[in-house]
Amino acid sequence: MNPLWLTHYTATSSIGRGLDQTLSALQGLRSGLNPCRFDTVDLETFIGEVAGLDEVRLPSHLSEYDCRNNRLAWLGLLQDGFEQAVRDAIKKYGRHRIGVFIGTSTSGILQTELAYRRRDSETGALPDDFIYRTTHNTYSVADFVRRHFEFSGPSAAISSACSSSAKVFGSARRMMEAGLIDAAVVGGVDSLCLTTLYGFNSLELLSKEPCRPYDARRNGLSIGEAAAFALLEKSPQDEDDIMLLGIGESSDAYHMSSPHPEGLGAKIAMQDALRMANLQPSDIDYINLHGTATPSNDAAEGIAVQALFGKDTPCSSTKGATGHTLGAAGGMEAAISALALKHSLMPAGLNTKQIDPALQLDYLLENRERKIHRVLSNSFGFGGTNCSLIFGRSA
């Protein structure tokens, strides 16, 4: 592929608002996971909650979009001068030449969960203040971004569970290469809700402690929430801008909620990303793993990574810090990958004490500082959807 440049990007999660706080948390080995006190949830688990979302107010002309997910999106857009960078891009390209592709798995479903508690006792009707289109619907977060910037180009929410906001890069690349648009705002926004907390609990995939990816005694994931955005352009704005070099997308065709046991789909995605980038496995300096800390995910991914890269490529999952931010994970970890390249930091996988001896990998338990040139980031999801991204630095 022709490389695309992340001319601006930003990330907000439980480890920080914006890139400075995120980097500082990674450097200081700080996790954002805490015991779950969310809403009325009575589960013994840890979550990565973004503080202060209840106080966030959307711009008044977009108040019908008010829900936790769009508040998180708005908080995210306000960090790192990202909003201004998009406005500059609009001046450069025009509102019709910029696409919007936002990944989310549950969008504003929390709003509907809460509305179902307030149904009319006689008719069963939802309360009058409930607005399906602008809160519940999967598209609402992409629509919120689109309307805020008054874009008139192509737009969609990408919703393939936990690969959603990695796959936004794939959709944006195709639109840009086809010549439909000159630039794209891509990202991922997913927020806490009862569906995912009780849903993962039903699958017995929630850990009772902060998640420990790739640990021999890993016992499930910790759910987090995040908003991450990137502005993709066809040429760099600064000489040290991070490049998107390759994307691999595949399907497991195996099971709805378990990965292929040998990580076959994951392996195809990584191979395709390498092929698109015209790189060999040995060209990758660091792998940001999907690493959810469920027994089956890490086993399948570990096998696939080892089969392709051997056991010497440094790798880690940053979900011990952020939690699994589901539909936002691909975007969040794209931002972490970009920070890793820019600041020569391969972040440690937090909470992991003893690396699973069955997974023979150079899994980082300490931060490693060294100039790196190319990072591969994995995102896999329910329904057997896989996406691998390769980022690089030009200088």
Place this chain on the structure above:
Amino acid sequence: MKLVAYIEGIGLLGPGLAGWHASEAILCASSPYQAQKTVLPSPSSLPPAERRRSGALVKLALAVGLEAIETARLNPADLPSVFSSSGADGENCHAICEMLATSDRQISPTRFHNSVHNTAAGYWGIATGSMKNSSVLCAFDASLCAGLLEAVTQVVVDNTRTVMLACDTQYPEPLFRSRPIPDAFGIALVLSPERSAQAIAEISIELTEDKADSMDGQLEALRVAIPAARGLPMLQAIAMRQNGRVVLDYLDATRLSIDISFP
């Protein structure tokens, strides 16, 4: 910038429209449209366990997707796919929200994995064995054109055949009142970058601000009521085998212009 692709297969299922071949005469107005509830076939391509767990969206997607691929005489395992839906499995979503509003919140694993927007794509992979890329999108009422654009850019940029599916199902009450989709409706297209022997039509797509085409009578009511039915004017033009241009509703003032020609 025009994007060109060749349609090699079409699938269609909706109220009074029981398959593409069965519906061509209705779309040409040579036989009358008769409103009838959508009949979803049992998904025989799924293993028994998955068949039991599949909801309306999965049944609809398998029916229209496989009809399109059979017409094109291709193997579904070889094809990437694009799934667009304005709201995924409405029945399942209601059941989860209802349960989460009670004191017993133990939703079942099947309910949970059927709640993801890509549930149809997941079952599709299991049914067809395709390990290729599958893109899953939502753009509310613009979902069909969002899926069509994604599919056509795959065809043009990645130089591959692909199958595109736009499928919508209903919500039960109380969500129905907020999102009144009257029935299940799906369209599938197999698209190819090259003109082959099985090509049905050539389409050339660009963005436009021109007014979207409407239809007559009950078909227009369907087109307006169900997001996936926004593609009906294109299928009508194909059924009538007339070279020409249709404009489909997409986002607000942004619409899709499609030049259609026949080999």
